[in-house]
Amino acid sequence: MNENKPLIFLTNDDGIEAPGLNYLIETVKDMGRLVVFAPCVSQSGKSSAITVDQPLRVINYPSKYENIEMKGVTGTPVDCVKLGLYLLGQERPALLLSGVNHGSNSSFNLIYSGTMGAVLEGCMAGIPSIGFSLLHHSWKADFSECGAVIRKIVGDVLKKDLPNDVCLNVNIPARCTPKGIKVTEASYGHWTEEYTPMVDPHGRTHYWLSGQFIDDDPDNINTDNYWLNQQFATVVPVRPDQTSQASIPVIKEILGL
Amino acid sequence: MNENKPLIFLTNDDGIEAPGLNYLIETVKDMGRLVVFAPCVSQSGKSSAITVDQPLRVINYPSKYENIEMKGVTGTPVDCVKLGLYLLGQERPALLLSGVNHGSNSSFNLIYSGTMGAVLEGCMAGIPSIGFSLLHHSWKADFSECGAVIRKIVGDVLKKDLPNDVCLNVNIPARCTPKGIKVTEASYGHWTEEYTPMVDPHGRTHYWLSGQFIDDDPDNINTDNYWLNQQFATVVPVRPDQTSQASIPVIKEILGL
Numbered sequence: 001m002n003e004n005k006p007l008i009f010l011t012n013d014d015g016i017e018a019p020g021l022n023y024l025i026e027t028v029k030d031m032g033r034l035v036v037f038a039p040c041v042s043q044s045g046k047s048s049a050i051t052v053d054q055p056l057r058v059i060n061y062p063s064k065y066e067n068i069e070m071k072g073v074t075g076t077p078v079d080c081v082k083l084g085l086y087l088l089g090q091e092r093p094a095l096l097l098s099g100v101n102h103g104s105n106s107s108f109n110l111i112y113s114g115t116m117g118a119v120l121e122g123c124m125a126g127i128p129s130i131g132f133s134l135l136h137h138s139w140k141a142d143f144s145e146c147g148a149v150i151r152k153i154v155g156d157v158l159k160k161d162l163p164n165d166v167c168l169n170v171n172i173p174a175r176c177t178p179k180g181i182k183v184t185e186a187s188y189g190h191w192t193e194e195y196t197p198m199v200d201p202h203g204r205t206h207y208w209l210s211g212q213f214i215d216d217d218p219d220n221i222n223t224d225n226y227w228l229n230q231q232f233a234t235v236v237p238v239r240p241d242q243t244s245q246a247s248i249p250v251i252k253e254i255l256g257l
Numbered sequence: 258m259n260e261n262k263p264l265i266f267l268t269n270d271d272g273i274e275a276p277g278l279n280y281l282i283e284t285v286k287d288m289g290r291l292v293v294f295a296p297c298v299s300q301s302g303k304s305s306a307i308t309v310d311q312p313l314r315v316i317n318y319p320s321k322y323e324n325i326e327m328k329g330v331t332g333t334p335v336d337c338v339k340l341g342l343y344l345l346g347q348e349r350p351a352l353l354l355s356g357v358n359h360g361s362n363s364s365f366n367l368i369y370s371g372t373m374g375a376v377l378e379g380c381m382a383g384i385p386s387i388g389f390s391l392l393h394h395s396w397k398a399d400f401s402e403c404g405a406v407i408r409k410i411v412g413d414v415l416k417k418d419l420p421n422d423v424c425l426n427v428n429i430p431a432r433c434t435p436k437g438i439k440v441t442e443a444s445y446g447h448w449t450e451e452y453t454p455m456v457d458p459h460g461r462t463h464y465w466l467s468g469q470f471i472d473d474d475p476d477n478i479n480t481d482n483y484w485l486n487q488q489f490a491t492v493v494p495v496r497p498d499q500t501s502q503a504s505i506p507v508i509k510e511i512l513g514l
């Protein structure tokens with residue numbers, strides 16, 4: 001193992017056994033020394049959730065790679081990042097990668113994304129951090145067209161770093177060779193008919209999250225969803241600070257302050 | 258019941274039986290018709306997490322208020338908002354309030370906050386939404402000084418609305434009468450020594466989240482933590498869109514695009 005290679009921290013939200021994570025390992029394993037801390041079970045939709053009321057455990061999973069340890073964490077993606085960095089101690093990763101997610105994290109969906117929760121956490125810890133998502137939910141999704149996009153972005157960020165307090169949300173179209181990469185903003189959208197009510201065998205009503213995502217601005221060429229529909233991969237720069245600086249004067253006026 | 262009063266949707270992350278939620282109900286119950294959808298159990302640190310792998314149930318809790326139904330939801334704060342709005346159907350709330358949280362959601366902590374997860378969800382649904390937090394973790398915290406701040410902000414927002422895509426993160430100092438209200442930005446900070454390793458009775462190592470929050474910029478008068486330390490209540494305008502518009506040109510340059 002080349003000790004001079006950069007340390008790359010890998011995680012995801014689909015769980016340590018997900019094919020997307022395995023694909024990410026295969027894609028970047030010659031670009032650095034890899035360490036994997038990923039959730040033991042699927043943590044989709046966990047956003048930046050942290051585990052406060054239970055302790056966490058670390059489980060050593062079998063690894064098919066000689067120099068890559070696979071650490072399973074009994075928590076959320078953010079728990080994986082926090083606990084992984086704590087256990088690494090003084091050695092700080094040069095890069096944090098999360099994914100490849102089985103399913104889109106474009107548009108407003110990134111707010112619910114465990115993949116991007118991990119990326120935001122890495123960013124707040126001062127590590128250049130990137131999330132990758134393929135627009136295909138299936139466990140058997142074909143990731144093979146993601147490799148070129150991932151290697152280009154990882155290579156450039158390792159060489160040139162990222163600005164402080166900015167991380168990247170990369171989405172890759174499915175079932176095609178991406179026509180290129182666009183740096184863009186997140187599109188606006190909303191979900192409709194979000195629940196399906198059902199009755200269980202004991203007569204009790206329960207509700208399954210379901211619904212459909214509607215892009216509110218599908219023709220806006222400044223958005224990720226527009227370019228994903230044109231078969232481009234998209235890169236949205238994301239910041240952990242959610243303050244709306246622009247509206248501070250408006251809110252002062254509303255409150256008469 | 259006055260049918261002309263605005264409908265106000267209440268939720269929190271400490272659970273439907275939390276004293277902070279009860280205090281919020283008492284404080285605003287004359288300002289509108291209230292409906293409560295809150296988690297059955299504590300959901301602290303759940304951020305914008307949604308429940309995707311389990312169905313949700315709604316449980317009717319006993320209410321001590323004649324015209325206020327208390328609906329417990331077996332999910333996260335965002336689940337409460339999504340399912341609550343679904344069940345309300347055509348009737349849209351004029352306002353969504355979350356809290357009063359037992360503990361601070363100032364600075365970067367809002368990214369982990371279930372209280373603010375619910376507020377961001379309300380905002381994305383087009384409802385003026387406000388989160389309230391008291392800087393005291395105890396279940397027995399004294400909320401009595403929060404009332405004047407809450408009533409002022411709720412009154413102004415009901416009268417004048419909020420800008421689209423902006424919600425409010427209100428933090429209130431503990432054990433004092435707030436000296437006033439400051440509209441400000443979130444401070445930068447980080448957590449140190451985030452875990453306490455322990456060994457359970459069966460000899461297995463596990464890790465409890467712990468650590469200490471460090472304000473990285475304590476003298477910055479443009480931040481919430483600065484003013485909270487001066488015993489002011491703070492209002493941070495927050496946006497759900499996490500795109501860093503300002504860094505799009507920088508990222509284009511890094512990727513040579």
